[in-house]
Amino acid sequence: MKSMLKLILLFLLAYQRSSTHELVEELTDINFNETITNQPVSAVLFYASKDCEMCSQMVKRFTTAASRLVEFEQPIGFYKIDCLDEGKDTCDEQMVIDPPTIEIYRHGEYANEVKRIQLQQMIEIIKKVARMGSIRVDTLQELDDLLNMNLYVVLGLFEDDSDLRKVYLSNI
Known part of the structure; x- marks a missing residue:
């Protein structure tokens, strides 16, 4: 029984290391x-x-x-x-x-x-x-979460694939 527990523990440690x-x-x-x-x-x-x-x-x-x-x-x-x-x-x-x-x-x-x-x-x-830079917010909940972080926020509203939206979201 002890050897089985050791084997399981070794497997878990190996898994943790590989996933990290x-x-x-x-x-x-x-x-x-x-x-x-x-x-x-x-x-x-x-x-x-x-x-x-x-x-x-x-x-x-x-x-x-x-x-x-x-x-x-x-x-x-x-x-x-x-x-x-x-x-x-x-x-x-x-x-x-x-x-x-x-x-x-x-x-x-x-x-x-x-x-x-x-x-x-x-x-x-x-x-x-x-x-830094722009992030996409798709829902009111995401906007509310963002506003609750006490960060400065500039909000841009765009059509889905507009050129202006692409520039805004890629802004550094």
Whole structure:
């Protein structure tokens, strides 16, 4: 009976670790631009997979930040890209010289950079960038929830697929 409980516990721990790591998707040169362009907010960790202790620590912090922001009011995509492997060209294009570095994008446009800071500071910066810009509100309840957050709100009413709506929602 004890061995069965140990086996179940090990399975649960392995499952928890694997599901936490799935919160941070690995990107490559091939899918980087398309992925971050399709997300309202993307936090991308540029790291080196070999011989970089600081990178290993930052990957752990970044994964923890992703797990803490799963249910944040704005959807945030968490990604990492290896500057020594499948992401070398992207790191060069983004001028990442000294990994680890976290860059935050809104609709694919660079918004902010986070360098080697502690977990709570990282989370606060990501939340701040995620709250910037335009968001879509479809119901009166969502509007009420937004107004109850004590934020400044500019409301725009548009037809479904108007050009003005697209510009307004992509505004950084």
